[in-house]
Amino acid sequence: MTSTLSALLYLGLYLSQTISTQKQILSKPIIWAKPDFMIPKGMRVLIFCQGTPEAVEYQLYFEGHLSAQQSPKQLGRRNIVMFHIPAMTPLTAGQYKCIYRSKELWSNPSDPLDLVVTEMYDTPTLSVHPGPEVTSGKNVTFYCQLGTATNKFFLLKEGRSGRPQHRYGNTQVEFPMGPVTTAHRGTYRCFGSYNNHAWSFPSEPVKLLVTEDAGDTSLAPTEHTSFSDLWDLDLLTTEAEFQQDLGLWDHTAQNLLRIGLAFLVLVALMCLLAEDWLWRKRAQEKANGASSQERRRRFRTRRRLDK
Template sequence: MTPFHAGLYQCAYYTTGDILSERSDSLLLVVTGLYGAPSLSAQPSPVVASGENVSLSCSSNLTSGTFHLLKEGAADPPGHMEAKPRMHAGRWWAIFPLGPMNTSHGGIYRCYGSLSTYPNVWSQPSAPLHIEVTASRPKDYTVENLIRMGVAGLVLVVLGVLLFQARNDTRKTHDAARMGTQRQQHTVQSGGALEPI
């Protein structure tokens, strides 16, 4: 294979009487291995919980063109993304967002790069990147539990204050009644007479 073999192919056949049949669907033939391999990485991690998102980052020192993302064993056509004119440390970058993740997203991914002048001539493949999709992470209820505990503590404090105040008010009423009784007894003992009001 050479770069000149890359491109779209169709076939047809001649029927009786040299009549040409309809053409077949187009078949894209890609030639790989002509440029250096790009790098492929996953953010935030190649291990991702079901329902979350992950981004696959493909980078290369190719000056322009398209990045191609392929999953091993997948029947889907490769994903394509134009290289952004964004350079970091002399490399071009393209991001492939995936998600929300489910078990079908798991597997081995590779990316390729191609020049804009030869879109069907691809680089060598990147090193394989294994994406693992795990069960959904249990929800972290720490903050909610802390809020609930704080509210419960506040309610207990308020109830304690109300109980203390009610007890204090009862004691004051009781003390006032006892003082009134003692005054009456003292007045009677000293010979005084209580006049009706």
């Protein structure tokens, strides 16, 4: 019975450690900026960080170094803090991450947020060839040119959530595109830069119109979406994904708990069976020993009688 209790105690400690390990898994926070990830020089920017409802402290890191820390004003489902940059400069442009604390545990860092300062150099010019209006299936090329030599150019489509295209060059680069579909419709701008976080003034917008060919059935949005609206849409999507991650984590934790309890019951049963087997084995050995002693005693008695 003592060994069974020891086994149960050991398994209880193992299960508690498993549950404790589950609690140490904190979902990483989400991070975003407003009004945009591209901020004109001198304009203020707000950085938001959202953790779990139990988060009690946040830290903001800039290029790997602690930049600011803050506690949420109120706990709850929308546990969000805001960090304020009064004026965007090349010194505040770069990569940001945030983490949060729940009780004594710290989360993993958020995905990186790259903030870009714009309006740092001359204004480039953007053109498209063979023209701003083409039929689907054709190829087009955007040309971005800057009077002052630089080393990298970026091409962005307004309302597009993907990362901007980039090409290396001194004063002019080409952005080939195609075969185009109606999904390529939209307004494009280009920037020049000397690094990934300091860009020129934006070029004048160039609107690409792709007319449908007879065999083209692709669909594309026709409404213009600003970068600011895009961030709102991204925020709603990211919050939904964040809540979904929390739900998946809770489901996983419950499954681990059920598996741990089933394992505890199984091993406890095995311990009881082993205990019973050992008890029977010892009883049998004790009975065999007593029988052997009795036979020896009878043998010695018989020999004395024979003499």
